[in-house]
Amino acid sequence: MTRVLIVEDNADLAYGLRNNLEIEGYEVEVAADGARGLDRARAARPDLMILDLMLPELDGFRVLRALRAEELAMPVLILTARGEEADKVRGLKLGADDYVTKPFGLLELLARVEALLRRNVRRAVDAFGDVEIDRATRAVTRAGTAVELAPKEYDLLIALFDRDGAVVSRLDLMRRVWGYSDAVVTRTIDTHVAELRRKLEVDAAKPRHILTVRKVGYRLKR
Amino acid sequence: MTRVLIVEDNADLAYGLRNNLEIEGYEVEVAADGARGLDRARAARPDLMILDLMLPELDGFRVLRALRAEELAMPVLILTARGEEADKVRGLKLGADDYVTKPFGLLELLARVEALLRRNVRRAVDAFGDVEIDRATRAVTRAGTAVELAPKEYDLLIALFDRDGAVVSRLDLMRRVWGYSDAVVTRTIDTHVAELRRKLEVDAAKPRHILTVRKVGYRLKR
DNA sequence: AGCGAAATGTCAGGATTCGGTCAGGAGCGT
């Protein structure tokens, strides 16, 4: 499910957007000011953010800057007021991916949202080593032969894969895969990692892709 | 220039549709009631009609019947209210070519408009395995012999088919087939899938096309 | 190098969740 975060203080506009995006099949969350938007971006890691630049208190520019400083890399579509050419340019310089000028046509906005997501979505088939992942069907193959992954295993694999080789902390894994907000002390994560290694590594005892980072978490080396 | 006639009494909705269709490059005309719609269909001979079924006075069904009686053969896309299964089926029987359930997503509507206009040129028959789907008549055959599908079953099949082999989540199915916006906890989807398998699979216990993706939904493998 | 604590790996059974199946009943059109 593709998740979209709308950061917009105008409740009516936000409501309209939410409705239409939901009808298109997105999972939508709305934040009414910049601070909350930033919080939700950190916590929920949406796939796309729609950001009004004109916000009370913490304005859109600062939200953008903070986002990029924290390396939250989701595409951002900014909403600018008509004629504010300078805002638009400044927004794009700060790392926005596209802009829409208010008042905008719904269709235009939806088209841009789709375009951004499509551009951002990795190729339909991801791969590392001799493992291939087909996200459309949730099918995984190793050296060409199908590997049956249980749901949690697949989710875990994706969570690791999407971080592009960077370490994913246990807490992050708990959040992304298990939906918990706090760390868990059991061996749950390790067990699933072990299972993944068994199924995807040539030698599970000497993993070459699914690596342990002691005291932190795991990472997936391509 | 492709011309579209919208027959819709809700002025706001008609306005929104007109705008978006015009942006897409169609020439659009709006009629606010059935009688006027019929007049314009006769006089302007549009390439496609978008017809709300719920109209004051002369309702959509009568417009449809009159159209077909006069052998005005342009494709007709009907707008039905959520849950009005019967209306939809009745409309299709009266010669409508496709339907969209309100509230609908613009992108979905545009996609269907395009599909209808395209189909007008060459009528497509979809197929997977030994199953064939004729969208114009909602008829399905397996190994050449007709299979009777209930409306929900057909809609479900189409929802799966249109995703081109990708997984369709339960939530998506709920939205696309049932028009709900939130997940439902009952066995509704599963029973209908079971029925589809019974009717379309060689061995329903070992489905080769309609596949379960645990924790997510179903997918249709061609 | 040797030690110990902490972190991670391993494993197996028991608990849980999920999907398949079914029958009953409501709703609706004929």
Place this chain on the structure above:
DNA sequence: ACGCTCCTGACCGAATCCTGACATTTCGCT
């Protein structure tokens, strides 16, 4: 009233998941 369709809740088996005990590894410290 009848038949068709659809929804629902209960039941069941199987897949999946979690857990806690134990083994092993890692790493800082002496």
